[in-house]
Each structure stands twice: as structure tokens, then as C-alpha cells.
Amino acid sequence: MTIDMTAGGLYEGLPARHIEAFLEHLRTAGYVDSTLRKKQRVLTAFARWMKGRTIALAHLDESAIGAFVNRSVGAPATRVQFELAVLRLLLTYLRSKAIVRLAAPVDDLLVDRISGRYVDYLRQDRGLAENSVHVYAPFIRNFLRSQHAADTGFVIPAAFDATTIRNHLLARSKGRSGEYTRLMTVALRSFFHFLFLCGDTPRDLASAVPTVRKWRQSSVPTFLTPEQEETILSCTDRSSPRGRCDYAVLLLLARLGLRAGEIVALELDDIHWRSAELVVHGKNHMVEHVPLLYDVGEALAMYLRDDRGASASRRVFLRMWAPRIGLTGPAAVGHIVRLAFARAGFRPACRGAAHLFRHGLATTMIRHGASMAEIAEVLRHRPQDSTAIYAKVSFEALRGVARAWPATGGA
Known part of the structure; x- marks a missing residue:
């Protein structure tokens, strides 16, 4: 599929080659030509919109996409949703190719670094299945995000203590099921043991995480005849x-x-x-x-x-x-x-x-x-x-x- 662009095939901030590469990426993923043509129309309109506002590719982010899809008052919801889906997919693609960089706050970078090390530990040292890793990781990211120091923006594992754990559990377990709370404590217990093994905390705080009782089901298991x-x-x-x-x-x-x-x-x-x-x-x-x-x-x-x-x-x-x-x-x-x-x-x-x-x-x-x-x-x-x-x-x-x-x- 070729794209007819003006002025040598380049709109302000959004080169045609990136749109073409993105559409080819979608075709490889199995999208049919009729769907690609619809997405191309959205991308062409977005490129013109970026040119009109002199938005550089380096400044492309979620706020720019939001401004574009909300440009028309009273636009049909189906059109807005489709445009939003296409442009979010484009932004994800551009970021995956390092064409557009994700500007993350300092604390998010630190959270990513610590949680990434923990996930590697679960996979390589503990040998956990991917399903278990996907269960544990969000609990740890939520904990780390809630603990960064407001004055410095840093996450300081050495400052964690039993009071930190108690306050987090009390805040995050409100309105949650017993199973959610149990999984959160299991993940935190594993995480604090990991921090101790790595020397990030002076003592193993795993024992400071309370146990949530899980009653073993005594009824006959449901089955299909x-x-x-x-x-x-x-x-x-x-x-x-x-x-x-x-x-x-x-x-x-x-x-x-x-x-x-x-x-x-x-x-x-x-x-x-x-x-x-x-x-x-x-x-x-x-x-x-x-x-x-x-x-x-x-x-x-x-x-x-x-x-x-x-x-x-x-x-x-x-x-x-x-x-x-x-x-x-x-x-x-x-x-x-x-x-x-x-x-x-x-x-x-x-x-x-x-x-x-x-x-x-x-x-x-x-x-x-x-x-x-x-x-x-x-x-x-x-x-x-x-x-x-x-x-x-x-x-x-x-x-x-x-x-x-x-x-x-x-x-």
C-alpha cells in the first residue's frame, strides 16, 4: 500500500515512511486491506492535523492524540473510539522502534528498575510460570509507586519497615476480596525476601507481612459428566x-x-x-x-x-x-x-x-x-x-x- 503525501511525502513531524512502515507492520500481523485503508485515512488526517499545529514527532504523546480525537464537537462515538485505537497503536509502534521516546518520571524509572529485577528473580531463580509472574508483578509495582519519597522522588528500599507494610495493606485491602488480599500478601512476602537476598534491606521483612487465612474447600469438586x-x-x-x-x-x-x-x-x-x-x-x-x-x-x-x-x-x-x-x-x-x-x-x-x-x-x-x-x-x-x-x-x-x-x- 502506497501513501500519497504532499511536499515530497513528508508532513510536519510525521514522515510518510513511518506511516508506511506502521501499515506494513499491521499487514504482517494479519490485518486485511480494507481495515488498513480505514486506518490509513485516520493516519493521513492526523498527519495533516500535526502539520497544521507544527507538532514535532518528538512531542507526540497521549495528550496530542487526545486533542486530535476531540477536535470535533459532537463527533460520533464510534469514530472517536476508532481513531483513538488507531493512534494509540501507532504511538505504541513508534515507541517500540525508539522513534518516539516515553518520557517517564524519575520515580517511574526507579520503579521499573526495581520491579524488573524482581521479575527476573521470579523467572530465573524461582522458576515461576508466566501466569504467576503476571499475578505478582502488579502488586509490587503498586507498592513501589505508593512508597516513593515525596521530597526526593526516589524509592528507598532500606527505609521500608513493618509500619510501611501495615499501612500499605490497610489502604489497599479496603473493599477487596479475601483472595485479592491473600495474593497481595504472598507477592509482598516474596518481594521483601528478594530485597533482603539482594542486600537492599538490612533485614528480611517477609516475616512482617501478615498471613491471610485461606480455607481449603471441603466440598465435592464440580465436574462435567x-x-x-x-x-x-x-x-x-x-x-x-x-x-x-x-x-x-x-x-x-x-x-x-x-x-x-x-x-x-x-x-x-x-x-x-x-x-x-x-x-x-x-x-x-x-x-x-x-x-x-x-x-x-x-x-x-x-x-x-x-x-x-x-x-x-x-x-x-x-x-x-x-x-x-x-x-x-x-x-x-x-x-x-x-x-x-x-x-x-x-x-x-x-x-x-x-x-x-x-x-x-x-x-x-x-x-x-x-x-x-x-x-x-x-x-x-x-x-x-x-x-x-x-x-x-x-x-x-x-x-x-x-x-x-x-x-x-x-x-
């Missing part, structure tokens, strides 16, 4: 590309008991067709091989051959719309499952929709006489407590060992 699973699978329309993708995802959940995050992380090289195996990247960086069952392999082959399309990403499952990259996270698999439940008229009264297939697989195995060790092997559990919860669902086996309940009169 084999009949419910087959109904959900049969309601998936395999005549469309989206349906074939969803069907392959649902089979991986139902037949192999994969976790949502494991499906997201699957790459093309993880499918070993000749040996009929899948390489699964599980929790704590565990890499394991699971059998590629016939119907699962058939669904994967059909999706890869007919629907996945070309992409620079090596992930098996891609977004249906541009940019054509891997799924963003486990929530994308959860969305597929919830849509499948809706089509089948199934409304579970619990969270974690994708995990119900995993519970269902374990329940079916135990009802067919599988041992706890066999279930743990299939589900790739490390702690035995993770598998022990499924002992509660074998009601018939429990009746065989339960003592009779005493009736009136001692009968």
Missing part, C-alpha cells in the same frame, strides 16, 4: 473455521485434561505426529509428554491444515482476528469454553469453566477404578493433595466402607 462433555462437543459447529478451532481446544481439555495455560503455550514443534505425542509445558516449567489420541490429533490436523493460516507466531492456536498472534492467556480458552457451555445450555454455578473438563476426566477415571497414583500421572500432579480431592466423588466406593448411621432405638 461424560454425557455433558459429549453434548458440549456435539454443539460445536465444525463447519466454520472458528468452530473447528474451538472443537480442537475443547478436545484437548476433555480428552487430555490439559490446563488452559498449557493449551495457550502449545507450539507447532510440540506436536510429534510420528510418535503420536504432545509436549506439554506445565506448571513450574515442567515439560512432559502426553499421548496424542486419535480424535484429538484429527481435530488438530484439520484446524492446522485448513484454518490456522500463516503467521510468524509458532503458537498452535492464534487469534481469529488481527493481529494474528498467539492467544493472550488462559482467559481466551475460558472464553471459548463459556461460549460452548452457552450453546449447550449448560450453566455451571462455579468459576474456572475450563477446569471442569479436567475435573470431569479425573472423576470418570476414578469411577472406572483408577487409583490416585494413576490419576496423578494423567493430570501431571506433583503434590498428592491436588489429587486427593477426587476421592470425594467416588460415592459408591465410599458407601462400601461407611458405617451405618444409628437409628432411633439403636437399630
Whole structure:
């Protein structure tokens, strides 16, 4: 796609070559020509607007974008939202190429430096999965931002103490759920231990972070019966590309008991067709091989051959719309499952929709006489407590060992 610019192809502050490179970047990401033409019109209008106000590229930021989209009083909301999305994407691209620099306050730079070191520690030293890193990191950034010294603008870890921790927890836990508060304390405890190991604090303040009690669920885990699973699978329309993708995802959940995050992380090289195996990247960086069952392999082959399309990403499952990259996270698999439940008229009264297939697989195995060790092997559990919860669902086996309940009169 070429762009017709005036005066040698250069508007004030926004060279045509950057717009062309940005559009080519979007095309590589999977955007179709009709969408690119719409985005080009926005970029051309923005370039003219920048020229009229002599805004230099070095001064391009969110405030300039805001002024542009609000230039017309009473403009349709859909147009404003589209322009805003296009220009935010442009600004992100220009910053990623170091064409436009992000001017960050001093304290933000320090927050980034400290939290970046902590994230590296979680990944390299602790070996945490990316999902866990994404949970911990925001809590630490919020804490650091709240603790920079107002007079100097610096974050001073050596000045942290038990009072600092208490005040932060009291302020941030108001109106929050117990689970949110528990995760915040876990993240802070890990962070303060990290600071001590690095010599940034004179003592380990991890012990100053209070523990939030978590009650272990004693009820029977919710699961899908084999009949419910087959109904959900049969309601998936395999005549469309989206349906074939969803069907392959649902089979991986139902037949192999994969976790949502494991499906997201699957790459093309993880499918070993000749040996009929899948390489699964599980929790704590565990890499394991699971059998590629016939119907699962058939669904994967059909999706890869007919629907996945070309992409620079090596992930098996891609977004249906541009940019054509891997799924963003486990929530994308959860969305597929919830849509499948809706089509089948199934409304579970619990969270974690994708995990119900995993519970269902374990329940079916135990009802067919599988041992706890066999279930743990299939589900790739490390702690035995993770598998022990499924002992509660074998009601018939429990009746065989339960003592009779005493009736009136001692009968």
C-alpha cells in the first residue's frame, strides 16, 4: 500500500515512511486491506492535523492524540473510539522502534528498575510460570509507586519497615476480596525476601507481612459428566473455521485434561505426529509428554491444515482476528469454553469453566477404578493433595466402607 503525501511525502513531524512502515507492520500481523485503508485515512488526517499545529514527532504523546480525537464537537462515538485505537497503536509502534521516546518520571524509572529485577528473580531463580509472574508483578509495582519519597522522588528500599507494610495493606485491602488480599500478601512476602537476598534491606521483612487465612474447600469438586462433555462437543459447529478451532481446544481439555495455560503455550514443534505425542509445558516449567489420541490429533490436523493460516507466531492456536498472534492467556480458552457451555445450555454455578473438563476426566477415571497414583500421572500432579480431592466423588466406593448411621432405638 502506497501513501500519497504532499511536499515530497513528508508532513510536519510525521514522515510518510513511518506511516508506511506502521501499515506494513499491521499487514504482517494479519490485518486485511480494507481495515488498513480505514486506518490509513485516520493516519493521513492526523498527519495533516500535526502539520497544521507544527507538532514535532518528538512531542507526540497521549495528550496530542487526545486533542486530535476531540477536535470535533459532537463527533460520533464510534469514530472517536476508532481513531483513538488507531493512534494509540501507532504511538505504541513508534515507541517500540525508539522513534518516539516515553518520557517517564524519575520515580517511574526507579520503579521499573526495581520491579524488573524482581521479575527476573521470579523467572530465573524461582522458576515461576508466566501466569504467576503476571499475578505478582502488579502488586509490587503498586507498592513501589505508593512508597516513593515525596521530597526526593526516589524509592528507598532500606527505609521500608513493618509500619510501611501495615499501612500499605490497610489502604489497599479496603473493599477487596479475601483472595485479592491473600495474593497481595504472598507477592509482598516474596518481594521483601528478594530485597533482603539482594542486600537492599538490612533485614528480611517477609516475616512482617501478615498471613491471610485461606480455607481449603471441603466440598465435592464440580465436574462435567461424560454425557455433558459429549453434548458440549456435539454443539460445536465444525463447519466454520472458528468452530473447528474451538472443537480442537475443547478436545484437548476433555480428552487430555490439559490446563488452559498449557493449551495457550502449545507450539507447532510440540506436536510429534510420528510418535503420536504432545509436549506439554506445565506448571513450574515442567515439560512432559502426553499421548496424542486419535480424535484429538484429527481435530488438530484439520484446524492446522485448513484454518490456522500463516503467521510468524509458532503458537498452535492464534487469534481469529488481527493481529494474528498467539492467544493472550488462559482467559481466551475460558472464553471459548463459556461460549460452548452457552450453546449447550449448560450453566455451571462455579468459576474456572475450563477446569471442569479436567475435573470431569479425573472423576470418570476414578469411577472406572483408577487409583490416585494413576490419576496423578494423567493430570501431571506433583503434590498428592491436588489429587486427593477426587476421592470425594467416588460415592459408591465410599458407601462400601461407611458405617451405618444409628437409628432411633439403636437399630
